[in-house]
Amino acid sequence: MIAYINGLLTSIEEESIIVEVQGIGYEIFCANPFYFEPSMNKELKVHTYHHVREDAQILFGFAKKEDKYLFSKLLNVSGIGPKGALAILAGVSVADFVGAIEREDDKYLTKFPGVGKKTARQMILDLKGKLVDWIPDEENEATIFYTEARADQSLVAEALEALEALGYSDKELQVIKPELHKVEADKVDDYVRHGLQLLLKA
Template sequence: MIAYIRGKIAEITDQAVFIEANGVGYEVICPNPFRFQSKLGLIEKIYTYHHVREDAQVLFGFEKIDEKTLFAKILNVSGVGPKGALAVLAQTSVNDFVAAIEQENEKFLTTFPGVGKKTARQMILDLKGKLPFTYSMEEVSEVTNSKTTNMALDEALEALKALGYSDREVMLIKPKLQELEIQETDHYVKKGLALMMK
């Protein structure tokens, strides 16, 4: 099992970070690869979850050990695969997710792609009281779909700045991006780049 990789952030795509360690390049699928944009070319440590299937071996990567731990716990939920677990971590914090599970907040859980009421109830059933985290109500953000969307938008705006666009350019397209019904950071980035080209 590969617990983590320390190496140079060599490349970033909308789904993965390529990290070079000892002459080997690893493709690591991340919830929000653009979080590493400011670290491009630097030596960084990425916590990894080595997912092995019959037809593939995939490395999933995280900035913090808590995110990796939560990812592994969500994978244990019946009916939730790596794609679903990754979508959860792309759009919320560990604290907010744990709070939603412990408070049985189905409405919040169903804001994630692919999570309906049945899956949300299964998450609560399988995870409540079993997550190795404490949570702070003071740190819980407003658990609404719009808040989740804004979090993704904020990360996308930061990614656009990291790609070389000025604050002024980014602020000019922000109102147009806010009108879109998008929940994923990389989709915001793609739309933002398209607007910049006009």
């Protein structure tokens, strides 16, 4: 596998860049090719994902390791191919994407091209809790959100147990669970109160 390429950036196209290494030009497909424009006709390093299939071998390129890592994880999600993964990376930072996964924000995720509600839920199911630890900066937005989200999830879980004790079915509670995760509260009682409001509206 080709992990990265060091070479001369000789061309920027709509979907790809060309990096020349010892007389060989490598076409590398990118989410935002023009991101590399300041390096035109200069030496640069591009982190690459070597995608092999029966009829082609394709290089996908990234400026940062975390972008490559997220791309590789997205490919493991049912319903997302290389083009879909690139489209996601073109429209979001890794930290923002991880934040959306951790708070189960399927509305945010469905804004990306080709991502419907089913695919968004699959991304959450496959990726939640698996991305944050890899991001090295402990103070980045995603890590901070992850810590807060874990605390919120504990309060929501307790609130759902309380609502179940009041006689509400698991099916009813699963419907309001995503909405409860969007609520910012410090006490279980606040989540229970909001949950009752949602259940009465259902």
